[in-house]
Every structure is written in structure tokens, then in C-alpha cells.
Amino acid sequence: MPSLSARLDDFGSALLDPTRAVPDGLVGPDGKPSARRFSVYRNNVVVGLSEALRASFPCVARLVGDEFFAAMARVFVAIKPPTSPILLHYGAEFPSFIESFNPAASVPYLADVARIERAATEAYHARDEIPLAPAALAVIPHNKSPSLRLRLHPSLRIMRSEFPAFTIWRMNTAGGTPGPVDLSESQDTLVLRSDAEVDVRSMSPGSYEFLVALESGLTLSQAMANAFTADAHFDLSENLQELIQMGAFVGFDLSGEEGNDE
Structure with a gap:
């Protein structure tokens, strides 16, 4: 007799594989295996x-149609079933799946749009921290x-795309109006929720490299050097002011000592 764990694994695998038979020991009210009943449950x-x-990727759905x-989604569900009972976590791998899904190859920016949507979901549910005050x-x-x-604030996410993914995402959000885009344009996107709402906006290559450097723990001068390498017109004062206003920072370290969060 298989263990309970093995039987549950068999049941879960059969749910997501329509070629699998009804698991042993699973019977209907008449005491007999019921492929029809199991098929209905599997479909549900x-x-x-x-x-x-x-629900997590409405822009992706709008771009490719229902x-x-x-x-x-059915293909993804079959190969990437949930590993947690909390559906909030489900779909983290969907953007990477889209990138490798051959039928979606004709929509090369689709995976990056999905990454923006996933980042917005993660940002919305990220833990709260008090943003750094400008006076600090x-x-x-x-x-x-x-x-x-x-x-950086725990909710902050940055994404780089070789396509105008931010523009395409924005045009396909609720109330957005699709229009022509130049697919040769690359765009970087910042996602942040320092308050109740998630803020999604485009950013310059210099700003992107600046935040990548800060995220990796580099100093302000090192991050600025990286930003200037990407964009000779990078404005440190302007970027810091905008990021502080957005609530992108929650504290600082100086000379190896942890700084205040106020």
C-alpha cells in the first residue's frame, strides 16, 4: 500500500495531467472509479x-487575447503547479515561461510586460518601511x-527591456489606449510602493544603473560613476530628489555605521 504522501503526490500529478488515469482508490458514490467526475474536478x-x-497578468491577457x-496558462499550470497554498505567490515564474514559450515568439516584448506586472504585484505586497525624510x-x-x-525600500523593483515594455504596459492597463510603438526603443522601468499605491514609471539608463549600483551596496560616488558611464547627462541631484520624493530610500549607512531612518 503506497504511503499517504505518495498517494497525495499521485493525486496532484493526475490533476494537472489529462493523460493520467483516475488515481487508485479514488471512487464515486457507487464505489467505482469515475473518470468523468475526476475530469470535471481536474478542469475546475x-x-x-x-x-x-x-488576474495577475491582465495586460498580458489583453495583448494576446483570451x-x-x-x-x-494551461501549459504553464501543467508544468509549474503551485508550490504554496497562497495563490499570491503563484505566477512568479510566468514571465520566464512566456520568454521560452514558442507560440509567443511573435510578441517578443510580452515577457517583459509580464515582468512589470509581476513586479507591481510583489511591490504591492512587500513589507512596509518608513521612507527616508529629505532632511536626513x-x-x-x-x-x-x-x-x-x-x-532601498523593500518594494522597489527595476527592470530593463530591449523593447518599449513600459509604454506597451501602460497602453494596456485599465483605461489605456493601445497605439503604435517603436519596437527598436529600449526602456527601463521602476516599480515602487512606499505608500498605499504602487507607482510604475519609466526611467533613464543612467537612473537604472544608479539604482542597480545602490542595490548591490555600492557607495553614492560609485553608483554615480556607473550612472555617468551609462548616461553622460545623468543628474545626481535631480535623481536623488525624485527618488526621495517617491520614498525609494529607507535609511543609509555612513562610514560603516547604520544611519537613521528618519
Whole structure:
């Protein structure tokens, strides 16, 4: 007799594989295996997971249409079933799946649009922290500013795309109006929720490299150097002001000592 764990694994695998027979020991009211009943239950599970994906990736669904999205979601559900009972976590791998899904190859920007949507979901549910107040940086001596290390808000996400993914995402959000785009244009996107709402906006290559450097723990001067390499017109003061206003920072380290969060 297989263990309970093995039977549950068999049951879960059969739910997502229509070629599998009804698991042993699973019977209907008449005491006999019922392929029809199990098929209905199997379909309900797949449809439920597919609808969870549709709710998380509405722009992707709008771009490819309901029929294509449903077919793509079914394939994903079959090969990437949930590993947690919390459906909030489901779909983290969907953007990478789209990138490798051959039928979606004619929509090369689709995976990057999905990444923006996933980032917005993660940002919305990220933990809260009090953003750094502008006055906190004003008291730092000028000669120590280059060694400053800024700590980013837990909800902050940045994405780079070789396509105008931000523009395409924005045009396909609720109330957006699709229009022509130049697919040769690359775009970087910032996602942040420092308050109740998720803020999604495009950013310059210099700003992207600046945040990548800060995220990796580099100092302000090192991050600025990286930004200038990507964009000779990068404006440190302007970028810092905008990021602080957005609530992108929650603290700082200076000379190896942890800075205030106020």
C-alpha cells in the first residue's frame, strides 16, 4: 500500500495531467472509479489556476487575447503547479515561461510586460518601511557624502527591456489606449510602493544603473560613476530628489555605521 504522501503526490500529478488515469482508490458514490467526475474536478482546478494568472497578468491577457492566454496558462499550470497554498505567490515564474514559450515568439516584448506586472504585484505586497525624510541627508557633511550607502525600500523593483515594455504596459492597463510603438526603443522601468499605491514609471539608463549600483551596496560616488558611464547627462541631484520624493530610500549607512531612518 503506497504511503499517504505518495498517494497525495499521485493525486496532484493526475490533476494537472489529462493523460493520467483516475488515481487508485479514488471512487464515486457507487464505489467505482469515475473518470468523468475526476475530469470535471481536474478542469475546475486548471481553470481556477488559469484565472489566477489572468488576474495577475491582465495586460498580458489583453495583448494576446483570451483564447491564446487561456491556452498558454494551461501549459504553464501543467508544468509549474503551485508550490504554496497562497495563490499570491503563484505566477512568479510566468514571465520566464512566456520568454521560452514558442507560440509567443511573435510578441517578443510580452515577457517583459509580464515582468512589470509581476513586479507591481510583489511591490504591492512587500513589507512596509518608513521612507527616508529629505532632511536626513541634509545633515551629512559634504566630505562624507561620497561614502554614503543608501538602503532601498523593500518594494522597489527595476527592470530593463530591449523593447518599449513600459509604454506597451501602460497602453494596456485599465483605461489605456493601445497605439503604435517603436519596437527598436529600449526602456527601463521602476516599480515602487512606499505608500498605499504602487507607482510604475519609466526611467533613464543612467537612473537604472544608479539604482542597480545602490542595490548591490555600492557607495553614492560609485553608483554615480556607473550612472555617468551609462548616461553622460545623468543628474545626481535631480535623481536623488525624485527618488526621495517617491520614498525609494529607507535609511543609509555612513562610514560603516547604520544611519537613521528618519
